Amino acid sequence: MQPNDPILKLRDVQVHFPVKTGVFKRVTGHVRAVDGVDLDVRRGEVLGLVGESGCGKTTLGKAILQLVRATQGTVTYSGEDGETELTSLDDAGLFRFRKRLQIVFQDPHSSLNPAFTIFGSLEDPLRHYGVKTREERRKIVGDLLEAVNMRRESMDRYPHEFSGGQRQRIGIARALSIEPELIVCDEAVSALDVSIQAQVLQLLMELKREKNLTYVFITHDLSVTEYLCDRIAVMYLGKIVELCDAEDLYANTLHPYSEALLSAIPVADLDKKSRRIVLQGDVPSPVNPPSGCPFHPRCRYAVDRCKTEVPELRRFKSAKGEHMAACHLIDQPLAE
Amino acid sequence: MTDANATRPRTRRDAQFDKIRDREAALAGTRQRTGRFMSKFLNNRLAVVGFVIFAVICLMSLFAPLIAQHDPMSPNLRAIAKPPSAEHWFGTDKTGRDVFARVLYGGRVSILVGLGSALLSAIIGVIIGVYSGYVGGWLDWIAMRISEIFMSFPQIILVLLLVAILGQSLLNLIVIFTLTGWGGIYRMARARMLSIREEEYVQALRSFGLGPARIAYKHMLPNALGPIMVNITLSTAAFILQEAGLSFLGLGVPLSIPTWGNILNAAQDLRVLEQNWWIWLPVGATISLFVLSVNFIGDGLRDATDPSQQG
Amino acid sequence: MANDVALTVKGLKTYIYTNNRCNRALDGVSFEIRQGKTLCIVGESGCGKSVTAASIMQLLPTLSRIEEGEITYHGPDGPVRIDQLPRDGAKMRAIRGKEIAMIFQDPMTALNPVYSIGFQIKEMLKYHTGLGRSDRHSKAIDLLRSMGIPLPEKRVNEYPHLYSGGMRQRAMIAIAMSCNPRILIADEPTTALDVTIQAQIFELMDTLKRDHGTAIMLITHDMGVVAELADDVAVMYMGNIVEAGPVGKVLRNPVHPYTRALLDSIPVLGRGKDQEIKAIPGQTPDPYNRPEGCQFADRCAYRIGACDQMPDETQVAPDHRVMCWRYEEFAADAAE
Numbered sequence: 001m002q003p004n005d006p007i008l009k010l011r012d013v014q015v016h017f018p019v020k021t022g023v024f025k026r027v028t029g030h031v032r033a034v035d036g037v038d039l040d041v042r043r044g045e046v047l048g049l050v051g052e053s054g055c056g057k058t059t060l061g062k063a064i065l066q067l068v069r070a071t072q073g074t075v076t077y078s079g080e081d082g083e084t085e086l087t088s089l090d091d092a093g094l095f096r097f098r099k100r101l102q103i104v105f106q107d108p109h110s111s112l113n114p115a116f117t118i119f120g121s122l123e124d125p126l127r128h129y130g131v132k133t134r135e136e137r138r139k140i141v142g143d144l145l146e147a148v149n150m151r152r153e154s155m156d157r158y159p160h161e162f163s164g165g166q167r168q169r170i171g172i173a174r175a176l177s178i179e180p181e182l183i184v185c186d187e188a189v190s191a192l193d194v195s196i197q198a199q200v201l202q203l204l205m206e207l208k209r210e211k212n213l214t215y216v217f218i219t220h221d222l223s224v225t226e227y228l229c230d231r232i233a234v235m236y237l238g239k240i241v242e243l244c245d246a247e248d249l250y251a252n253t254l255h256p257y258s259e260a261l262l263s264a265i266p267v268a269d270l271d272k273k274s275r276r277i278v279l280q281g282d283v284p285s286p287v288n289p290p291s292g293c294p295f296h297p298r299c300r301y302a303v304d305r306c307k308t309e310v311p312e313l314r315r316f317k318s319a320k321g322e323h324m325a326a327c328h329l330i331d332q333p334l335a336e
Numbered sequence: 337m338t339d340a341n342a343t344r345p346r347t348r349r350d351a352q353f354d355k356i357r358d359r360e361a362a363l364a365g366t367r368q369r370t371g372r373f374m375s376k377f378l379n380n381r382l383a384v385v386g387f388v389i390f391a392v393i394c395l396m397s398l399f400a401p402l403i404a405q406h407d408p409m410s411p412n413l414r415a416i417a418k419p420p421s422a423e424h425w426f427g428t429d430k431t432g433r434d435v436f437a438r439v440l441y442g443g444r445v446s447i448l449v450g451l452g453s454a455l456l457s458a459i460i461g462v463i464i465g466v467y468s469g470y471v472g473g474w475l476d477w478i479a480m481r482i483s484e485i486f487m488s489f490p491q492i493i494l495v496l497l498l499v500a501i502l503g504q505s506l507l508n509l510i511v512i513f514t515l516t517g518w519g520g521i522y523r524m525a526r527a528r529m530l531s532i533r534e535e536e537y538v539q540a541l542r543s544f545g546l547g548p549a550r551i552a553y554k555h556m557l558p559n560a561l562g563p564i565m566v567n568i569t570l571s572t573a574a575f576i577l578q579e580a581g582l583s584f585l586g587l588g589v590p591l592s593i594p595t596w597g598n599i600l601n602a603a604q605d606l607r608v609l610e611q612n613w614w615i616w617l618p619v620g621a622t623i624s625l626f627v628l629s630v631n632f633i634g635d636g637l638r639d640a641t642d643p644s645q646q647g
Numbered sequence: 648m649a650n651d652v653a654l655t656v657k658g659l660k661t662y663i664y665t666n667n668r669c670n671r672a673l674d675g676v677s678f679e680i681r682q683g684k685t686l687c688i689v690g691e692s693g694c695g696k697s698v699t700a701a702s703i704m705q706l707l708p709t710l711s712r713i714e715e716g717e718i719t720y721h722g723p724d725g726p727v728r729i730d731q732l733p734r735d736g737a738k739m740r741a742i743r744g745k746e747i748a749m750i751f752q753d754p755m756t757a758l759n760p761v762y763s764i765g766f767q768i769k770e771m772l773k774y775h776t777g778l779g780r781s782d783r784h785s786k787a788i789d790l791l792r793s794m795g796i797p798l799p800e801k802r803v804n805e806y807p808h809l810y811s812g813g814m815r816q817r818a819m820i821a822i823a824m825s826c827n828p829r830i831l832i833a834d835e836p837t838t839a840l841d842v843t844i845q846a847q848i849f850e851l852m853d854t855l856k857r858d859h860g861t862a863i864m865l866i867t868h869d870m871g872v873v874a875e876l877a878d879d880v881a882v883m884y885m886g887n888i889v890e891a892g893p894v895g896k897v898l899r900n901p902v903h904p905y906t907r908a909l910l911d912s913i914p915v916l917g918r919g920k921d922q923e924i925k926a927i928p929g930q931t932p933d934p935y936n937r938p939e940g941c942q943f944a945d946r947c948a949y950r951i952g953a954c955d956q957m958p959d960e961t962q963v964a965p966d967h968r969v970m971c972w973r974y975e976e977f978a979a980d981a982a983e
Contacts, residue, residue, distance in 0.1 A: 116558070
């Protein structure tokens, strides 16, 4: 197991939700939330998954954890005991792998059960994974809370007594409780105040170093990904349009969508103010994605070819390893 | 300044605000927490009062033979429709039976029917609703259709049917109330589950691989208890009143057995209503008091299950 | 006083009374909004920025009141003391919508789903202008067109659920702009929207400011938005404006420790992975248990004994003011 080996391999993952309409609930179409994603998550890296709402990033995160089952394609986990195709397992079979993969949620208000104390919320998973006695569980929960810079005694208090940032830290403690190898952070800092955001980001980075974690960091905030991530995958309408080293995305943007996305972000630096590229229109509906390149109706470079032909993710030259983009108009792809 | 007279008039609320502000200013820095404690105490006090009334009525009914000096069933022809006296605290009815004794004995049946059917239907409704609401799918579909059948079936026909087959009895009444009543609580529990299901902590529990029954009953149910408690108290009240109606029609508890409903039915007679207030007023008041106390308890329980209400 | 001032707020104190407690949500706030300029009020949740907007619009919750201070609207018919008008009197209602309009954070809930967009615009025109029926209809179409909504003739009769999030916010702005208000108050107008849509809305607001000379008060928590849109900025913390001035001065040479900490705590796009972000320790105090004196003192790295007293507002420059005891040191430091 080398540090850069893939811990997860996603091959042609598709998640389609049926759309039912009318009195008889007939299936009239499918929301193509995730529409054919190939992706490797490397052990020990922070992979950013960015895109706008509706681009399928959250669904992809849940499909990794098997909280949403892929309608097609495979998610393969490789660990000490070889490779396992998670998508082919049933709930009982998944049980062993639940321990390896965890998730931290966006909304600190709904991510903890309001009817239970912190200990009550955190102890059940532990019991589930064989920590038999109450004393042991209390010790583990206390240690976890200390690991996320909270006081041990907090465990006997209720979620409403904590602020958003504290709750988010408790959410992280919960995800850590069964010692996972990979954590999916679904907009983990987006709902927090800016001054608290930095605390949580730093905590996540410390924990990663200490516990050798791998993160899949789902967010719409590119400033955070640039700071935090090693590699970034930009998603648009269920597809990955660009995948590259984090610094490359800014220094050497290839896809027109990434370009527009980057330029649209308000930058808190008066000297770095650049002209924003304003995209026309809205993200098309994932029920009826446009033909050809999904981005072509909003793309300012689009040519006829973009309307008919779906671009493949191609490999391009980069100083920082691989740089993939799905666009017909970029020159010089590397031959395989 | 265009309009010097446009100054907002002071209201009663302004005085209240001033009081709060001055108190806070006086306490500044001392970090007192009396405010929340007082309100919590007051909340609980209503529940405590409710519980005391509830307990008193229940105990008095339970120990009716020890408290009542008269037989609730035996008529006394020398004391027909007598107003309250030292001998008969609540007076006597038109056949000379002691109203006080009848209210006590009647409570036994009425409370049993009301509370019993409410609890039974709540248990059934919650067990089905919580699980099917969380799991969804065909199980949910079937449970929903069954509840619709029971809820759309006229209760009175169901009662007639059961009485015709099994005869008039207390147990039948409870069975009927439970059968027709569980649907409401089931639907409410299910609806709560559908919204709680989307909360992120439920997703988190799923990501740990916990089983659906454990997630539904242990983690989600406590968050749905509030409205269920309130529903139980409301249906207790409704069942007590329904029992009265059915008994009057001769379909519920036989008229010879005293129940609160049976006693109250005497007020159907306009003459009794106008002249013999003691026949219907005490029992009416008892019903109201009992229902009110159950409601207070329901509120108290709801607050107790909602940790954000605690200090 | 220069005649381009549209609204003056002076020493405004608004307290909120809930649960028998008093929250000093605004504790002496002063600023002015100028015609054709954007004032950004920036701060974290609970700092009082939304209460400021609600005080100006007289849309405060029932259990709250303006204790002290003046809100003066400099209308075409001379100044009006808004704070002295009855909350729902005819005069206040005439100002609301016609002179001062407001747009809200969540376009999903701010529009009534049972009426068409056109109806909701025409309703505003009906109450505040003397336009006839057909004039109102064509004005509504014009407004939607100027907000960049495609096919306005068709869209005007459609209901909110057929509009996407970005289009709803544009429709909201169309409603707000229908009577050509002199002041537009925008309470986090793009927080619920994607960045590419946010860029569209910003473009629109810039146009309004340029073409109509609208005075804009923009409430936000995002320093990036401030850098992008603001002419003036006011930084709020726990009910006080701790620092205010032209955006160039406040962002380039921040004088208040909170402004500085806020700017240091956010990752800035384009600064790469090696940028250092510094979290602000602790959390915002409980509004019911406020510290004595300077509200930021508990989290401030530069705390001294004097901070137990509330500092006064001091001018660093004629157009730049700050509330800090040690401002001179920071100002000298910033000037270097």
